Amino acid sequence: MTGTLLPDWRDSFPWPGAETHKHARGRLGVVSGKATQTGAARLAARAGLRIGAGVVRILCPPDAAAVIASAVEAIMLTPFGSPEALVEACEGMDAVVIGPAAGLTEATRAHIRALAVTGAALVVDADGLTVFEGWPEGLFEVLDRDDVLTPHEGEFKRLFPDLLETAREGGAAEAARRAGAVVVLKGPATVIAAPDGRVAVNDNGTPWLATAGTGDVLAGMIGGLMAQRMDSFDAARAAVWLHAEAARGFGPGLIAEDLPERLPSVLAALYGEHH
Ligand SMILES: NC(=O)C1=CN([C@@H]2O[C@H](COP(=O)(O)OP(=O)(O)OC[C@H]3O[C@@H](n4cnc5c(N)ncnc54)[C@H](O)[C@@H]3O)[C@@H](O)[C@H]2O)[C@@H](O)CC1
Numbered sequence: 001m002t003g004t005l006l007p008d009w010r011d012s013f014p015w016p017g018a019e020t021h022k023h024a025r026g027r028l029g030v031v032s033g034k035a036t037q038t039g040a041a042r043l044a045a046r047a048g049l050r051i052g053a054g055v056v057r058i059l060c061p062p063d064a065a066a067v068i069a070s071a072v073e074a075i076m077l078t079p080f081g082s083p084e085a086l087v088e089a090c091e092g093m094d095a096v097v098i099g100p101a102a103g104l105t106e107a108t109r110a111h112i113r114a115l116a117v118t119g120a121a122l123v124v125d126a127d128g129l130t131v132f133e134g135w136p137e138g139l140f141e142v143l144d145r146d147d148v149l150t151p152h153e154g155e156f157k158r159l160f161p162d163l164l165e166t167a168r169e170g171g172a173a174e175a176a177r178r179a180g181a182v183v184v185l186k187g188p189a190t191v192i193a194a195p196d197g198r199v200a201v202n203d204n205g206t207p208w209l210a211t212a213g214t215g216d217v218l219a220g221m222i223g224g225l226m227a228q229r230m231d232s233f234d235a236a237r238a239a240v241w242l243h244a245e246a247a248r249g250f251g252p253g254l255i256a257e258d259l260p261e262r263l264p265s266v267l268a269a270l271y272g273e274h275h
């Protein structure tokens, strides 16, 4: 294991107990974009499954169903055609990831606002953040403390333009307070901040992660841990660390698809240290 600090979230990592079953381990939903933009959701869904969510289902616009169905196995699929149908399809979900390649549309805004009032904890990423540029309160007013926002710097500036000049730690902390949710400000030293004032800076980042789709994988990993009912701040810290650990272990040539496949060895090392 690399990283200079022993991750203290290890004690609350959701290893499965003997009596568990797939539904008890946690149900994760991932909302896909349209037919030509399904890869991001598939990356997130696969990462959520690899990190231990027992059941993962992609929710997709009807036109995307045939494309996704031909590209998934253990991951399930439900098409939806309206915000109401999306909410119905997410019944019983413990966590839902929305935003990767979702599209910068009024529909994306409506889907997020509808999902926020269900019982599922949300991970809002990528287009799900950008689409609220100029209307951040439209997002913040529907979030709960256990929801997570995962902006890179560009997305962060779209939601928090006045925090541009603030140092990353202070900026993320203020953003979390304002959003009333956990904020993961991604980058070489990813900052994780909770609305109750907890702040952590990840210490094992690697530039091998600077490749398209790795953020989608991270969103799926965070959602997968939240689906297993890990505290959202701890889930975010754990996922950021494991994501970087997987990338370090792979090294040159890494693409986003490699990260979920690398997770078993990273998790095995963590499991071995713990048991
Ligand atoms: N396989 C897939 O289907 C993938 C889909 N993706 C999705 O594609 C959509 C658009 O992605 P884009 O990359 O165009 O949108 P972004 O919002 O990431 O990038 C738009 C602009 O933001 C700026 N920016 C500022 N700071 C940045 C930072 N730290 N990192 C990256 N960009 C920064 C850049 O100038 C960039 O041109 C998103 O919904 C995203 O989820 C991507 O995640 C890549 C993989």
Ligand SMILES: Nc1ncnc2c1ncn2[C@@H]1O[C@H](COP(=O)(O)OP(=O)(O)O)[C@@H](O)[C@H]1O
Binding pocket: 126, 152, 186, 187, 188, 189, 190, 205, 206, 207, 208, 209, 210, 211, 212, 213, 214, 215, 216, 217, 218
């Ligand atoms: N130079 C870097 N050093 C460490 N991590 C990085 C670096 N560049 C990007 N990353 C990480 O890679 C991921 C990129 O996510 P994101 O920008 O959302 O990409 P995408 O939208 O293509 O999935 C984040 O987890 C980020 O922290």
